[in-house]
Amino acid sequence: MNVAVFWTLAVLAVVSGVMVFRxxxxxxxxxxxxASLLCVGGLVVLLGLDYLGIVIxxxxxxxxxxxxxxxxxxxxxxxxxxxxTMMHNKKGAAVVCGLVFLLLAAGILFxxxxxxxxxAPADPTMDLGMSLMGPQMLTMMTLGMALxxxxxxxxxxxxxxxRYDRLGDDLRARRADDPxxxxxxx
Amino acid sequence: xxxELFLLxxxxxFCVGLFGALTQQSIVMLMMGLELMLGGVILGxxxxxxxxxxxxxxxxxxxxxxxxxxxxxxxVGFAVVTALFRSREVDMTDMAAELKE
Numbered sequence: 001m002n003v004a005v006f007w008t009l010a011v012l013a014v015v016s017g018v019m020v021f022r023x024x025x026x027x028x029x030x031x032x033x034x035a036s037l038l039c040v041g042g043l044v045v046l047l048g049l050d051y052l053g054i055v056i057x058x059x060x061x062x063x064x065x066x067x068x069x070x071x072x073x074x075x076x077x078x079x080x081x082x083x084x085t086m087m088h089n090k091k092g093a094a095v096v097c098g099l100v101f102l103l104l105a106a107g108i109l110f111x112x113x114x115x116x117x118x119x120a121p122a123d124p125t126m127d128l129g130m131s132l133m134g135p136q137m138l139t140m141m142t143l144g145m146a147l148x149x150x151x152x153x154x155x156x157x158x159x160x161x162x163r164y165d166r167l168g169d170d171l172r173a174r175r176a177d178d179p180x181x182x183x184x185x186x
Numbered sequence: 187x188x189x190e191l192f193l194l195x196x197x198x199x200f201c202v203g204l205f206g207a208l209t210q211q212s213i214v215m216l217m218m219g220l221e222l223m224l225g226g227v228i229l230g231x232x233x234x235x236x237x238x239x240x241x242x243x244x245x246x247x248x249x250x251x252x253x254x255x256x257x258x259x260x261x262v263g264f265a266v267v268t269a270l271f272r273s274r275e276v277d278m279t280d281m282a283a284e285l286k287e
Contacts, residue, residue, distance in 0.1 A: 006187050010195045017202040017222050021210065033218050040199070040225045043192070044249070047236040052249050056228065059253060063221075063260055070264055071214060074271060088280065093208035097201045104197035108190055118241025131243035132250070139247055143254050150258045157265035160272065 005046060013039035021087075026071045034064035051125040192233035200226030211278045213270075217263045221256055228252045 016035040023029045037060040045053030121127040132140045156162070166176040199222055206219025228249050235245025270282060 003187055006191070010191075013195065013225075014198050014202065017199055017225075020218055020222065021202075021206045021215070026212075026215070029215065029218065033221060036199070036222065037225050040229050043195075043229055044232045047192075047232045048240075049232055049235070049246060049249070052232070052246060052253075056249075056253060059257065063257065066264075067214070067218075067260065070267070074214065074267060087209040088211055090209050093205050096208060097205040100204060101197055101201040104200070105194060108193040108197060113189055114238055116237060117239055120236070120240035124240075124243075124246065127243045128246040128250070131247060136243070136247050139251065143251065146258060147254065150261050154261050154265035157262075157269045 002046060006043070009039040009042045009046070012036075013043070027068055030064050030068045030071055033067075034060060037064070048120055049124055051128070189233055189237035192237070193230055196226040196230035196233065198226075199223070199229065211280055213263070213267050213278065213282075217260060220259055220263075224252050224256045224259070 013036045016032045016039070019032045020029045020036065023032060038057055041053045041056035041060065043053075044056055047053075163171065166178060167173045168177075203219045203222030203224075203226060206222060207216055208219075210216045210219060231245050231248040231252060235249075239245060274282070
């Protein structure tokens with residue numbers, strides 16, 4: 001049973017991963033990527049990590065929904081009504097990727113992998129939580145800081161007019177320079 | 187199922203993503219390639235946790251790290267696309283490189 005699930009998910013993941021870059025429509029490409037990442041989530045569940053698998057499934061669903069919105073906003077040809085390719089250096093990239101895969105496969109097949117040591121805990125989720133709140137606390141704090149920095153950075157990058165545009169470089173302007181009157185600065 | 191099979195699948199996903207990241211001209215499609223690469227990393231970390239060291243939680247922590255990296259990459263990527271598009275009406279890597287000069 002598990003073997004059948006593995007092969008189904010594995011083939012689906014790779015095929016939909018390849019289809020991401022073959023679809024004409026960008027919306028379709030987004031959902032193909034979603035299918036591929038959902039298969040990855042399913043495989044993680046298959047490995048016994050239920051919590052992380054479900055987290056991946058939920059996160060990817062939301063992420064790809066947002067991505068589809070951005071696709072439609074910025075990209076040409078969101079519906080794929082005309083065939084098109086937007087690629088450069090296809091041959092070189094294919095060679096690089098083939099070589100990287102061969103290198104990885106050689107490493108995977110010829111490396112003397114250590115035997116399985118220890119037994120999986122009865123509740124891996126509990127184990128993860130205790131680890132993140134204990135010995136891996138530094139990792140968790142770094143992730144938290146990175147997430148916070150991302151929030152700040154994305155807002156700064158995406159804002160059209162910040163307070164320095166409104167009130168001058170030293171924020172001393174007596175009157176905010178707004179294109180439309182009647183806002184907070186009046 | 188074995189460690190090798192899972193790692194080969196992870197490697198395949200990684201390489202497909204790499205191909206996308208190297209070839210795609212549209213910045214958002216390029217980000218999709220990066221997401222696929224990180225998906226491969228997640229699968230590899232899960233497989234190593236399950237088949238090599240299930241007693242330690244480090245493999246799981248690595249997955250949390252990769253998932254967070256995915257989310258950050260997407261958020262910052264879209265913010266950069268928004269900023270680029272706003273200032274230059276550009277959504278392709280080649281055009282962004284040309285306008286630099």
